[in-house]
Amino acid sequence: MGIAEKIKDGLKTNIQNNLNKKNIKKILNIISSEPLLSAYGATFASKSDKFLNIYSIKSLQKAYSSRYPVAYGSLFLPFELFHALGLAPFLPEVIGGFTGGLGLADRTLKEASSRWYTPDLCTFHRSASGAVEMDLFPEPDFIICTNIACDAAQKTFYIDAGKFGIKDRFYLIDVPYKKNEGSIKLLAKQLENISADIAAKMNKKIDMEKFASVIDYSNKFRDWALKANGVRKKLLFYPKYFNGLNFILPFHGLAGTKEAADLYRNVYLELNEFLKVQESIFTNTGNYKPEKMFKGRKIPCVDNLKKSRKILWMHLKPYYKNSIFTMLEENNYKIVFEEISNVYWPRLDPEKPFESLAVKMLSNPLNGSIENRVNAILKMALDYGIDGAVLFAHWGCRHSNGGARILKDSLKNIGIPLLILDGDCLNKNNSSEGQISTRLQGFIEIVDSRIQD
Amino acid sequence: MDYRIDDNLKETEIKKEKIGWLCTYAPEEIIIAAGYHPLRITGKLKAFKSEGYFPINFCPFIKASMEDLLASALKLKGVIFTNSCDGMRRFYDSCRAYLPDLPAFMLDVPRNKNIISIEHFTASLKEMIIFLEELSGKKICSHELESAIGICNEKRMLLKKLSNHFRNNQGSIGVKNYYKILEKSMTDEPEAFIKYIKERIKELRSHLNSASAGPAIMVIGNFINEERLWDIFDEIDCIIASEDMCNSSRYFENIKLSAGAEEVLDAALGAGKESPMAKLLTGIAVRQLYKPQCMRTADMGTKIEEIIKSITRNNIKGLIFISQKFCDNTLLLYPLLREKLAETGIPSLFLEIEHNNISAGQIKTRLQAFLEII
Ligand code: SF4
């Protein structure tokens, strides 16, 4: 176990043994202090992982610090809005996901069950609701949610607003089903009205200059993310512990901040270095010294790289210890792209922040008909030259799982097999490790045999 | 023997071409104005083939409805879907993917209630008109829509009368019969149903002889259309003094707009320069969005207030909350509702059921046990 992992484990045990908001806040304050954070940062195996962890910790610390107005936000909101209004975003579903990794989900889910959240509901929301009931999350000043992607967010966020006595500060951004001129106008109006209302409640006016600068950062983040994704179209080996599925918090919650732009710049630079190494291995030029970057990891050979299988990962991943990714790695299967890393929106216009953010929301392939998601997936399949795809069918996610058959058939039409892996991202008791590995093994055999044919 | 309304409900012959619909937010008046018969898809068949299209944990009502569509027994000319929940969105997608010959339209219904939502919903209604016009090859004019609104409102008013009778004289109608009549109101041709229900109401007036026994209860749920379940209610001693379901009050309430909704309508109509058609559509949009709320709407607090008011008004002693399994919209109202009910001291019973697949014995035992404590 590396130092970073040891530190993480220590923090995990501390939180588990002393589970309350005060302790979480204390730990976040300690680890986010600059000297400690940079010392901690230095223990990471890769730059990407380091910046991801540092910025995530900082963002959480900000939300817990009681020094900024906090706003809960559901995942697919344009968080640029939060940053432009000076709100510290807190993403309950995502943090609900962290409860899986921190080994707390058993407790938060139990709490939710005792409050009549039935086990058939998505565990991201159940766990987040349990955590709210246990008073583990920072107290929000505002709660904002949207109907993308699922019904559950709107409901649990509303319940939270009631718990915190801020129903007059609860906003549901109702995204129209179709993307057209009319719906852009309607949505932009909603975003503007909500911003004005939030600003008024903070005794402020909307600061359009701040909006413009946030949009600017958002565009920078978008540009770097696109460049990083561009590299990934060729990349077959990655920094240690790199997993695009871990980037969900900054990809959404930090959009519009300097941190997101910096993070993705670093991800790009690092991945690009790896690409250069990969090219030097392929061309056998030896221009790059892979040893330094691999820190004791086995350096792949040309043959190995050539035999790599490329996988597209759809939806999310289990957040507790599991063998899926090790199994893929052992079989030389690379997740070359994830659905959640897709930059689906066009460049934003700083002069027209509300329209731009409306377009961003309406461009989300999870909004509207499944055709949007299918088209996005097919494009990813072609762009990344994948050999197969995995859809992690998280228990209780109706919007994603409800379209699994259509996704499977659509990929089949272009000759790509899709494995629908039933499980639960948070509740390990609701996933069968044995069944998952049998199905994964079967899938690997199918993909291998198709390629050999 | 006590009188009971006829329980031999015959299906009437439908002469017009049929357009299926699935949610009370879909305005039947527009379908009628387009010259079609609006037929509610009720998920008659047991899910079998449709299991292959959806995951295990998916709304059983949707699965049964997909089965209806796959079997083509309804002989529909088209279907109006509604963006009511995640499940419906995927149902629409699956219908388009696997039943490409069945024209399908997705009606977008907002979750908020304000001027922007009215504008949004009116725009969706306009698209629905275009869909139907393309299907029929004929334009819908405002007179046709106005007359269709008249028919639907008359039906709604009669259903409201029936529901008042049901509340006060449950024994004269019977629980199962009541819900069967409600189903009939959504599947029969409107004119034929109006004729039928007028006769039944006349009959009822001279037969108010069966006082029912038992505590007053309220039933809340989504689309709960289970004969075997309603049979149980006929067998046990309780009076359904208030109800709030997709296939009951939410279907026929709000013929007359409340003062608040009138104001919204005035504001939405603005300077009054709109065409007669636009005015009618805005009126429909306001009526639909300002009727008793469905659990899917943003403001669950108002929904709960509506429920609490009904509990007080009707002297309710206990609440029975029935949800289709895997329906997030409904299931996520319950934690909040239960908390509010605890404040008022009203006990509640939570029943999760699977459309077309209920375990009657178990439900009866639970209902009896619940009635004993209230
Ligand atoms: S996993 Fe699905 S149901 Fe759960 S929060 Fe995400 S989108 Fe919603």
Ligand code: SF4
């Ligand atoms: S019962 Fe619930 S999940 Fe099923 S169609 Fe109705 S709202 Fe959707």
